């Protein structure tokens with residue numbers, strides 16, 4: 039039983055979270071021709087936008103209803119209406135994804151009926167543009183929740199309901215927000231290699247993969263099409279990656295009866311095996327030779343890599359599903375989780391994290407708990423703690439703004455796990471400490487042997 | 499809220515603001531922030547603007563009283579540099595939850611947060627930022643700050659600039675008001691001297707003020723407070739004892755400069771450290787102001803000597819770039835920086851300015867730019883993303899200098915680009931800074947990638963070849979084609 043340690047501080051120090059509306063916008067960005075719209079003050083949008091740009095190094099479409107003082111007093115419905123109509127005329131999006139913020143939620147605005155009214159009033163003007171709403175106040179949740187809510191909202195608002203004729207080769211995939219562009223691309227290849235046709239929602243590999251378009255586009259280009267979302271109900275099977283995507287899958291199931299299977303992580307040999315077995319079973323096809331080779335390569339990486347991992351202490355701060363993905367990977371390689379910090383106590387996955395306890399908190403907590411660890415694992419904001427503690431940092435998740443190419447790092451299935459082993463082992467090798475007479479002196483101040491502490495005799 | 503409205507009225511009514519000089523009393527009262535268009539707005543909020551101004555004060559704990567969004571999405575994102583304390587880079591927020599909001603526990607949580615910070619970090623001051631949600635639920639941060647200050651015996655400063663009050667620019671000014679109300683003048687220095695100055699509105703981006711400060715040191719001029727770049731709380735608190743001030747980057751902190759003149763008789767001038775002539779002019783103005791306030795006039799000659807010496811070095815260094823940059827076309831698309839002096843220096847080494855935005859320039863700046871450019875068609879207020887992209891993809895400029903917002907327009911149009919706003923990586927102030935800017939322009943324009951990314955994929959050019967039936971049937975032709983292709987490849991990637 040994992041102990042969940044609740045927050046007791048009043049001041050969050052160096053936040054781990056990015057906000058919930060940002061997570062929702064992120065999901066909308068995985069849809070073709072989409073324009074996420076924050077319903078709140080202009081500053082919230084500006085901050086989220088800058089953060090996206092710093093992470094993806096791309097122009098990111100994101101707009102705001104620009105609530106000002108007057109709107110805050112009188113209510114935001116007019117601003118919402120004006121924003122939707124303006125976006126429609128200026129950028130002709132196929133989807134406007136409204137994400138509420140703390141400001142309008144604190145006012146207790148009924149945005150769902152506001153949007154319904156706008157749609158009713160402007161049927162003709164809004165033809166060809168879907169408008170969906172995710173209720174994402176900043177004072178709740180973080181990226182995972184926002185992302186999942188946006189996907190659920192898209193399914194609820196766009197997918198045609200009712201039991202449909204199933205297409206035997208069509209697989210709906212709902213990936214969690216911790217999957218990178220490379221992960222999603224690889225997932226598609228893998229599913230296709232079994233002769234199946236995947237529809238991935240959201241598909242950031244089409245829209246945030248850093249390609250150079252031949253014209254200037256103000257919405258997203260690439261990603262899941264609205265038409266594909268509409269026809270999601272004809273899939274024969276839905277595959278969910280990450281616990282936080284269970285709810286959108288349930289919504290899809292409720293609407294259309296499509297059965298779903300949840301993979302809490304696709305990283306690690308066993309998880310990959312399970313996934314490939316499912317594909318083989320659904321398609322009736324044998325596992326392709328290429329995939330078998332990938333598996334053999336991973337076996338080899340496990341053999342070569344494990345020397346570097348055994349007994350290492352890892353301190354991780356990440357959102358629940360990513361925490362689970364990484365913690366299971368590290369313990370699967372023989373490491374110990376010295377500290378596990380996450381954003382919320384709401385997720386069921388936390389009970390499965392292979393650590394004694396999980397702290398709900400921030401990077402200040404990570405810094406306090408990670409002393410003596412061999413590796414910090416969190417997003418770019420961990421850099422200050424890493425420098426102060428003198429412990430190397432592996433950057434994962436969002437945001438990563440001080441390293442290039444994070445979206446092109448593969449972290450799932452056989453190949454992703456293989457790459458992950460190499461990346462981590464290389465960090466360890468790059469940070470080896472040379473032996474010194476002082477460190478090895480039998481009369482040095484010896485610490486009491488402690489299960490979690492690695493032997494001072496091993497070089498690391 | 500009413501005291502905030504009064505403050506806003508007050509800063510909009512700024513008499514020293516260039517734009518205001520042209521307005522009548524009524525137009526002034528209405529303020530300069532145009533209402534935003536929902537769905538077509540850009541830019542940060544007042545909180546953002548306040549934080550930009552205050553956060554570079556390095557030993558202060560900046561505590562944001564808000565749900566996560568205001569701070570969680572924006573911390574540790576500024577390029578200002580500190581020569582000592584790092585506390586300013588640590589992020590503090592009350593991270594209000596739904597429960598806090600519903601139960602009205604905001605103020606209590608804030609008070610406890612201040613105590614935690616005091617106990618753990620013992621900073622000389624805590625700055626507490628009000629934001630939309632905490633303003634909306636009516637949290638009285640002034641009262642909480644006052645109580646905390648008394649209880650914990652340290653400065654706790656309320657920053658009353660919630661996002662819904664308006665734009666980033668307004669936030670800049672509200673931050674200045676907070677300094678005037680709560681910080682400046684609260685500490686008496688014991689070492690005030692006749693050569694003490696303040697530099698206002700200098701952010702020390704990428705440490706660039708350190709390119710300038712040694713020049714002042716050489717002249718025996720002491721920077722009492724640089725606000726906010728690399729400042730310590732105590733510097734700001736005792737800034738009222740300076741003799742003179744320079745206001746960098748005209749619009750942002752003008753109220754600060756003017757009110758310091760009013761209250762403490764610190765005369766100021768507006769100047770810039772960007773460009774060679776501007777740097778010299780700034781140094782000269784500082785010396786003159788000090789003399790006006792009673793310093794020994796011999797400093798004027800020393801200043802002139804230093805300027806002559808430094809200018810000569812800088813121009814000589816710049817001259818080396820002339821052969822590589824002569825005739826290259828520059829598009830300047832920047833809001834804040836007073837660009838005319840940079841324009842002047844670039845033209846001096848033979849570069850051509852094909853456009854410059856004057857959105858935030860003053861009337862005076864515009865006149866100067868017009869005089870230098872000789873063609874006012876090259877001045878524009880603002881260009882849409884689409885127009886900018888169209889212009890750049892037709893290769894009507896060899897490089898664009900701008901801020902991060904338009905970065906990807908240039909890059910996707912396969913045009914060299916250099917960041918000259920907040921997030922930039924290089925220091926551009928002073929004489930050496932100008933040389934650095936030109937060096938970066940040179941590096942950007944002459945990077946070998948441009949040749950590679952602008953050419954289409956070779957197989958797209960080879961289509962005609964494949965369509966030719968002779969080349970597939972005839973063995974020699976195939977070999978020829980192969981050689982041609984291989985040659986072309988070597989040409990594309992080989993030594994250039």
Ligand code: SF4
Nearest residue numbers: 079081082568630661
């Ligand atoms: S607009 Fe308001 S809620 Fe949004 S970031 Fe600015 S202060 Fe915070």
